[in-house]
Amino acid sequence: xxxxxxxxxxxxxxxxxxxxxxxxxxxxxxxxxxxxxxxxxxxxxxxxxxxxxxxxxxxxxxxxxxxxxxxxxxxxxxxxxxxxxxxxxxxxxxxxxxxxxxxxxxxxxxxxxxxxxxxxxxxxxxxxxxxxxxxxxxxxxxxxxxxxxxxxxxxxxxxxxxxxxxxxxxxxxxxxxxxxxxxxxxxxxxxxxxxxxxxxxxxxxxxxxxxxxxxxxxxxxxxxxxxxxxxxxxxxxxxxxxxxx
Amino acid sequence: xxxxxxxxxxxxxxxxxxxxxxxxxxxxxxxxxxxxxxxxxxxxxxxxxxxxxxxxxxxxxxxxxxxxxxxxxxxxxxxxxxxxxxxxxxxxxxxxxxxxxxxxxxxxxxxxxxxxxxxxxxxxxxxxxxxxxxxxxxxxxxxxxxxxxxxxxxxxxxxxxxxxxxxxxxxxxxxxxxxxxxxxxxxxxxxxxxxxxxxxxxxxxxxxxxxxxxxxxxxxxxxxxxxxxxxxxxxxxxxxxxxxx
DNA sequence: GGATGCGTATTGTATATACAACTTTTCCCT
DNA sequence: AGGGAAAAGTTGTATATACAATACGCATCC
Numbered sequence: 246x247x248x249x250x251x252x253x254x255x256x257x258x259x260x261x262x263x264x265x266x267x268x269x270x271x272x273x274x275x276x277x278x279x280x281x282x283x284x285x286x287x288x289x290x291x292x293x294x295x296x297x298x299x300x301x302x303x304x305x306x307x308x309x310x311x312x313x314x315x316x317x318x319x320x321x322x323x324x325x326x327x328x329x330x331x332x333x334x335x336x337x338x339x340x341x342x343x344x345x346x347x348x349x350x351x352x353x354x355x356x357x358x359x360x361x362x363x364x365x366x367x368x369x370x371x372x373x374x375x376x377x378x379x380x381x382x383x384x385x386x387x388x389x390x391x392x393x394x395x396x397x398x399x400x401x402x403x404x405x406x407x408x409x410x411x412x413x414x415x416x417x418x419x420x421x422x423x424x425x426x427x428x429x430x431x432x433x434x435x436x437x438x439x440x441x442x443x444x445x446x447x448x449x450x451x452x453x454x455x456x457x458x459x460x461x462x463x464x465x466x467x468x469x470x471x472x473x474x475x476x477x478x479x480x481x482x483x484x485x486x487x488x489x490x
Numbered sequence: 491x492x493x494x495x496x497x498x499x500x501x502x503x504x505x506x507x508x509x510x511x512x513x514x515x516x517x518x519x520x521x522x523x524x525x526x527x528x529x530x531x532x533x534x535x536x537x538x539x540x541x542x543x544x545x546x547x548x549x550x551x552x553x554x555x556x557x558x559x560x561x562x563x564x565x566x567x568x569x570x571x572x573x574x575x576x577x578x579x580x581x582x583x584x585x586x587x588x589x590x591x592x593x594x595x596x597x598x599x600x601x602x603x604x605x606x607x608x609x610x611x612x613x614x615x616x617x618x619x620x621x622x623x624x625x626x627x628x629x630x631x632x633x634x635x636x637x638x639x640x641x642x643x644x645x646x647x648x649x650x651x652x653x654x655x656x657x658x659x660x661x662x663x664x665x666x667x668x669x670x671x672x673x674x675x676x677x678x679x680x681x682x683x684x685x686x687x688x689x690x691x692x693x694x695x696x697x698x699x700x701x702x703x704x705x706x707x708x709x710x711x712x713x714x715x716x717x718x719x720x721x722x723x724x725x726x727x728x729x730x731x732x733x734x735x
Numbered sequence: 736g737g738a739t740g741c742g743t744a745t746t747g748t749a750t751a752t753a754c755a756a757c758t759t760t761t762c763c764c765t
Numbered sequence: 766a767g768g769g770a771a772a773a774g775t776t777g778t779a780t781a782t783a784c785a786a787t788a789c790g791c792a793t794c795c
Contacts, residue, residue: 253778279745290780295746303548311746312787362564429674429694429716447692447716449674460553471674471692498748524775535750540776556776557757 254289258297261287263306266317276314277307331411332388336380344382345406348439349375352401355391362454363393363461372400374410377439384440385474390465396457414463420455427451429471440470447471499534503542506532508551511562518564522552576656577633581625589627590651593684594620597646600636607699608638608706617645619655622684629685630719635710641702659708665700672696674716685715692716 252260262277271277278286283294298315301307309315336343355363355371363371371391378386390410392400396417403413432440432448440448451467497505507522516522523531528539543560546552554560581588599605600616608616616636623631635655637645641662648658677685677693685693696712 255778281745292781293779296778298746309746310788312744312789314745314788427672427694428719429692429714431690431692431716445676445690447674447676449672449694469674471676474673500748526775537751538749541748543776554776555758557774558759559775 255293255297255300258283258287258289258294259301262297262301266306271317273317275317277317279314331409331415332378332386333409333412336378336385339380341381342379344379345409346377346379347374347405348377349373350401350405352394359391359464362464363391370394372397374400374405376405376410385469387436387439387468388465389468390463392463393461395460396462410465414455418457418462420457420462422456424454425451430468432468436468440468442470449474500538500542500545503528503532503534503539504546507542507546511551516562518562520562521559522562524559576654576660577623577631578654578657581623581630584625586626587624589624590654591622591624592619592650593622594618595646595650597639604636604709607709608636615639617642619645619650621650621655630714632681632684632713633710634713635708637708638706641707655710659700663702663707665702665707668701669699670696675713677713681713685713687715694719 262271265271265277280291280294280298283289283298284291287294298307298309302309302315305318307315308318333343333345351373352370353373355373359371372394374388374390374392376388376390377384378388388410392410392414394400397414400410400413403410405413428450429447430450431445432442436442436448437446442448449469449471451469453463453465453467454461455463507516510516510522525536525539525543528534528543529536532539543552543554547554547560550563552560553563578588578590596618597615598618599614600608600618605614605616608614617639619633619635619637621633621635622629623633633655637655637659639645642659645655645658648655650658673695674692675695676690677687681687681693682691687693694714694716696714698708698710698712700707700709
């Protein structure tokens with residue numbers, strides 16, 4: 246699965262700087278070598294070095310000041326608001342019993358709005374799984390998931406009563422990018438029955454989309470009973486340092 | 491406040507494409523003109539067009555496929571839930587009009603469960619504000635907030651129709667620690683009326699607690715109409731592969 | 736001493752060119 | 766028809782060059 250092709254030159258420059266920063270060669274607030282020095286040192290053209298530095302700047306690794314130089318930024322306060330956690334792990338950590346019931350597992354053409362998220366070709370087929378999760382035999386999550394066949398070719402062969410899709414997909418390749426959208430909704434009759442919801446009981450819907458480096462990987466709609474479930478996070482914010490002087 | 495300098499050329503190209511996409515000239519999944527066509531049309535060099543397209547791709551506006559073309563990506567709703575965002579900023583950034591109505595602003599003894607979060611003395615008084623936020627005159631958030639008097643002694647003297655409590659509190663001292671808990675709920679009759687909710691319409695509740703270095707600072711319960719509002723976040727995960735080559 | 740101006744270092748933008756990598760279409764041969 | 770090779774079209778990377786814009790130190794002038 247490893248990419249054996251040589252790293253692009255501008256990626257090499259980025260890697261060189263990132264590892265140098267990680268190793269402490271240049272510390273937060275310090276100035277790194279100028280574009281011209283890096284040209285000589287790494288044997289790349291200025292435009293290539295420039296592109297690498299511009300991207301590192303966009304990523305928040307560097308702060309570039311025209312006329313002055315490029316400075317190492319303090320690490321960004323990365324907030325794992327909704328990390329990709331595994332519901333089975335959550336439940337067993339609470340000391341409860343988890344059970345998964347597979348309601349569907351197949352390959353199907355998704356609706357146009359969903360298919361276009363995965364490919365510019367609108368009629369592409371996607372893997373689909375629908376799983377109901379129980380905590381102590383009480384339903385707590387309905388998981389409707391589309392998966393890109395290119396990302397997980399063996400998806401349909403898995404036993405999702407033994408390993409959650411989440412865990413399986415993470416084992417293939419951790420996502421490169423994640424999106425979460427949360428809203429409160431009124432479930433339709435089918436979901437109401439599956440989650441054993443009381444009349445007019447709202448549900449908490451979490452849409453999670455992930456991207457691998459190669460492109461869109463998964464799209465999951467996780468529906469929880471509103472009265473029995475909440476999502477949470479708590480984290481410390483890193484201190485901000487001012488500009489280098 | 492406006493920047494009167496002429497837009498950079500690559501920014502002009504980006505703006506041209508963004509407005510075209512917004513206007514429906516190219517719809518999600520469709521192919522936009524090639525780099526060469528845009529060169530001729532806009533009178534920029536290929537490298538400049540290329541940079542604009544590359545950045546739009548990084549921003550998630552386009553999907554570029556080598557050898558095939560550039561395709562419009564479906565819009566990704568990204569409102570950073572990770573950060574402490576200001577609802578007034580969010581609304582104005584969407585180009586809409588924000589208005590805040592102060593329903594309450596006083597000092598009161600909070601209920602025992604809440605007061606004990608701030609102080610070991612259960613009858614301690616806390617500052618309390620209740621503000622209803624409108625987007626284009628439609629209510630989108632009820633903000634019920636307790637603030638530690640020790641953290642913000644002048645809280646009651648502020649004009650919260652002009653500056654949101656969020657923004658004011660951030661100006662005192664950015665929080666050291668943050669907690670978010672999200673759940674879907676059924677509003678009581680009062681909230682239902684304030685948010686102009688339909689019968690049985692659920693609401694999305696975000697409880698946010700912050701701590702300063704000295705101790706607990708604020709506790710806010712933000713209630714949104716479920717049908718008209720969602721919370722979202724999207725972020726890239728850092729690469730930690732500094733593997734020796 | 737302080738303000739001004741100038742030169743140098745550094746980053747920002749824009750162009751032209753070349754070739755590589757990949758996709759789609761065309762067309763020819765069987 | 767079908768298969769496969771060739772061609773055309775499109776994006777990706779890399780370089781060399783030129784000039785613009787900004788920051789900063791240093792010398793000069795008052």
